[in-house]
Amino acid sequence: MTAAVIVDHVSKRYRLYHERNQSLKASLLRGRRARYEDFMALDDVSFEIKEGTTFGLIGENGSGKSTMLKCMARILRPDGGSITTRGKVSALLELGAGFHPELSGRENVYLNGAILGLSRREIDALFDEIVDFSGIEQFIDAPVKNYSSGMYVRLGFAVAINVDPAVLLIDEVLAVGDQEFQNKCTDKINQFRSEGRTIVVVSHSLSSVGDLCDEAALIEHGHLVKVGPAAETIDHYLSEILSVDPATLGIARRSTGEIKLQGVELLSINGGAPDVVELGETVTFRFHYDVKESVESPVFGMSLTSSEGTLVTGTNSKEQGLSTKVSPGRGYVDLVVPRLLVAKGRYHVTGTIYDSTQKTPIHEVGNLHTFEVVEGALRTSGITSLGGVWRAGA
Ligand SMILES: Nc1ncnc2c1ncn2[C@@H]1O[C@H](COP(=O)(O)OP(=O)(O)OP(=O)(O)O)[C@@H](O)[C@H]1O
């Protein structure tokens, strides 16, 4: 398989000056001797990212993730080693990176486009789509220094995805956008994945890295600690660096890749607001999956956890004798609940796919979906309703 990005023995040094808060007199007295220290933000890091895959970079604050992404985007030049990329690279880096504060949103779109090698005419052709995706049309002629962080990210992401990149780099920042925009970004990222583009994401959300990424690298104090399948890298990070037992966390840490859960859709007969269900209502949990290799009789499992973290209930498709073979492509299974009888509140859905023996989880996602139960005609105290029927005695 061809590599989209080759990181070859990359080192990056920052120079830290110690004189910032000293008086002019003190620095004059010291003469021209500079007081600085070299700091290795990246130290001899090598790995490869295969074309068409989604790759995660994880690690603690200050470990060097953003520095690595900036080197890939050619905003920073490594002091040692080299990075080879295949095809056009576009990036959504830390807030404001790549934007000139005094220029308007419009001017910044042209500036960024030019940096990415597009001609004025090419940007003209893309301009409307970029502004449309960003949703900040009203502010496009205002200087970006007056933008809110969400507006920055909207415009930055809109540019990054509309220039037809072969490799898309995304640094954390997407979390700044509101829910609606984040959903739009997730859809776009999924579209990019299915189009076979290469994506590199930096994130502190291990569940989204586990969910999105095929492989991941763990960086610690500028050193590469581990690179490999995302699930393994995440487990290593959890157990070796954060000292927590991965088994106690319900994040998407186990995935062998044949079949992946993509999301849950809640369908209710009454068709109220999305993700709001009335106590006692009939509701269908539709689990969408994407299959790479056929799986014989997978077992689908789901459990509900309350917002306080209490496991409320769980069930799986084998209990009900559902046996189905899944073939490559996308599909779904439904869990129909005739009367949803859990107390009002917010619930998180964990989704699991096991192989037919139920011993090996193929994919597990701890927070696949969140929904809200509200009281309507039916009320309850405690954590669940019995749903019983009262009858008058003789
Ligand atoms: N321009 C700079 N000058 C000096 N030091 C820098 C500079 N940029 C980053 N650093 C330092 O380099 C190290 C790595 O920074 P980097 O931003 O790559 O970390 P990160 O892994 O992205 O962290 P976070 O998770 O907090 O975003 C940190 O110690 C940081 O303080």
Ligand SMILES: [Mg+2]
């Ligand atoms: Mg960073």
